[in-house]
Amino acid sequence: xxxxxxxxxxxxxxxxxxxxxxxxxxxxxxxxxxxxxxxxxxxxxxxxxxxxxxxxxxxxxxxxxxxxxxxxxxxxxxxxxxxxxxxxxxxxxxxxxxxxxxxxxxxxxxxxxxxxxxxxxxxxxxxxxxxxxxxxxxxxxxxxxxxxxxxxxxxxxxxxxxxxxxxxxxxxxxxxxxxxxxxxxxxxxxxxxxxxxxxxxxxxxxxxxxxxxxxxxxxxxxxxxxxxxxxxxxxxxxxxxxxxxxxxxxxxxxxxxxxxxxxxxxxxxxxxxxxxxxxxxxxxxxxxxxxxxxxxxxxxxxxxxxxxxxxxxxxxxxxxxxxxxxxxxxxxxxxxxxxxxxxxxxxxxxxxxxxx
Ligand code: KG4
Ligand code: ZN
Numbered sequence: 002x003x004x005x006x007x008x009x010x011x012x013x014x015x016x017x018x019x020x021x022x023x024x025x026x027x028x029x030x031x032x033x034x035x036x037x038x039x040x041x042x043x044x045x046x047x048x049x050x051x052x053x054x055x056x057x058x059x060x061x062x063x064x065x066x067x068x069x070x071x072x073x074x075x076x077x078x079x080x081x082x083x084x085x086x087x088x089x090x091x092x093x094x095x096x097x098x099x100x101x102x103x104x105x106x107x108x109x110x111x112x113x114x115x116x117x118x119x120x121x122x123x124x125x126x127x128x129x130x131x132x133x134x135x136x137x138x139x140x141x142x143x144x145x146x147x148x149x150x151x152x153x154x155x156x157x158x159x160x161x162x163x164x165x166x167x168x169x170x171x172x173x174x175x176x177x178x179x180x181x182x183x184x185x186x187x188x189x190x191x192x193x194x195x196x197x198x199x200x201x202x203x204x205x206x207x208x209x210x211x212x213x214x215x216x217x218x219x220x221x222x223x224x225x226x227x228x229x230x231x232x233x234x235x236x237x238x239x240x241x242x243x244x245x246x247x248x249x250x251x252x253x254x255x256x257x258x259x260x261x262x263x264x265x266x267x268x269x270x271x272x273x274x275x276x277x278x279x280x281x282x283x284x285x286x287x288x289x290x291x292x293x294x295x296x297x298x299x300x301x302x303x304x305x306x307x308x309x310x311x312x313x314x315x316x317x318x319x320x321x322x323x324x325x326x327x328x329x330x331x332x333x334x335x336x337x338x339x340x341x342x343x344x345x346x347x348x349x350x351x352x353x354x355x356x357x
Contacts, residue, residue: 007083009067009087010330012329014101019031019062023330032066032326033326036054045196060104085333086112087116089118090119091353092120092157092350117342127332129314130145146285148282150274150283154270160172162355173280174228178230189259193250193255203298205255206259209253212264216237241258267297283311293316293322
């Protein structure tokens with residue numbers, strides 16, 4: 002463990018300024034400065050505001066990540082102690098990504114350290130492998146058995162990925178319209194739950210009746226592994242509008258609609274996960290991304306895994322589901338061992354794909 006590389010991971014892909022220090026798969030620190038309050042009044046992320054905030058926050062966030070890592074290791078960790086500097090170069094908001102990349106390049110040059118460009122979705126993909134500061138976690142790297150089926154449930158992406166090895170990743174199914182997190186956020190807004198409402202909606206759903214409203218499971222009969230969440234969102238819209246012709250939704254209707262929507266979305270995930278397992282016969286399942294912080298989403302997927310007697314792993318640490326620097330540094334480990342380093346020409350790729 003002592004010989005594992007010490008990596009600083011930076012992520013500025015959206016509205017969180019994030020930096021972390023990991024040692025191998027062990028997370029020593031994970032600092033996230035969220036801008037959510039600033040963007041709330043606009044009802045969404047404003048890229049120019051995000052960029053300015055990243056600029057202001059990046060240095061203090063990195064310093065705190067080093068300081069927190071020092072506390073865990075009980076010895077001062079500074080830039081010279083690092084083995085590499087990793088940064089998200091896509092996908093994400095172009096002008097936000099640029100800030101993290103510029104900082105990582107500057108630090109790599111100044112301290113003569115290898116630079117590692119990381120795909121943000123690869124970060125989410127590997128987040129279940131993150132270990133706590135004592136080296137404990139749901140699964141150790143050596144115990145990963147291929148093929149692995151990864152299910153990524155984010156605000157910008159919804160993907161089923163098949164890994165035959167760490168070097169062979171293929172997207173076998175994805176959303177054809179909205180990402181699941183985006184649909185959660187849009188439905189939350191329709192229900193007056195604010196921005197970003199995914200978490201609030203999922204908390205509301207706890208108190209609601211998932212059978213109260215009949216909603217479609219959009220791609221249930223579709224033979225592919227692709228998914229869709231836009232039709233489901235629109236179905237909620239029309240039912241809400243119908244009620245609002247007469248009156249405001251009652252508090253009970255809000256929680257019931259939250260529960261009904263969440264149930265339909267989970268059904269869609271379950272159907273596609275089941276289909277993917279039958280088609281590809283994986284040895285294990287890994288899940289990542291913001292939406293998997295919903296306990297019911299996890300329970301729904303766990304049920305399918307159990308039906309097939311397959312192990313399923315979720316991120317186990319706080320602050321590792323949604324955007325963070327630790328998952329970027331974790332993913333960078335694989336590149337570090339292969340010496341897949343980037344140079345000073347590393348550039349943002351806002352639409353970077355996961356497929357290799
Ligand atoms: O993976 P993520 O942090 O960012 C992207 O890479 O997109 O996912 C963010 C998404 C947002 O849409 C947010 O509303 C949703 O994850 N989310 C949740 C929960 N927490 C965050 N959705 C459902 N339940 C939650 N508890
Ligand atoms: Zn993300």
